[in-house]
Amino acid sequence: MSEEEKTNKKRVREESEEGKRCCCELCANNPAFLEHLKNITEANARIVNQLAKEVFDNKNAMMSLLNKLMTTVAEVQESNTRINRRTEQLGKVVKKIKTTSRQELDLLPLTKQIATLQDLTMKNFAQLK
Secondary structure (H helix, E strand, C coil), rough: CCCCCCCCHHHHHHHHHHHCCCCCCCCCCCCHHHHHHHHHHHHHHHHHHHHHHHHHHHHHHHHHHHHHHHHHHHHHHHHHHHHHHHHHHHHHHHHHHHHHHHHHHHHHHHHHHHHHHHHHHHHHHHHCC
16 A cells, blocks of 8 residues: 555544544445445345244244143143042042941951851751751
C-alpha cells in the first residue's frame, strides 16, 4: 500500500470519527448496499415469521399432548380408585374366609364328637330293636 493510500485511509477514518464521512465502501449512500440490507431484512423477516409459526405449531402440539396426558392421568386415577375399592372388597372377603375357616376349625372337634354320638346312637338304637 502506497504512502498516499495510507494517508487517505487515515484521513477518512479521522473524518469518520468526526461524523463527516463514512469510512467503509458499503455506506448508507450506496444504493447497492441499501438493496442488500433490504434483502437481508426481508429474509430475516421470513425466517422470524417461519420460526414464529413453528413455535406456535409446537405450542399447539404440546398443548394437545398435555391434554391427552391429563386425560390419561384422570383415567389412571379413576382406575386406581376402582382397583382400591375392589381390593377393599376382596380384603373383606378374605377376612370373612379366614374367620369362617377358624370357626370351621374350631367346630371340627365338635363335628367329630357329633359323628361319634350319632354312631353310638345308631348302635344303641340297633341294640334296642
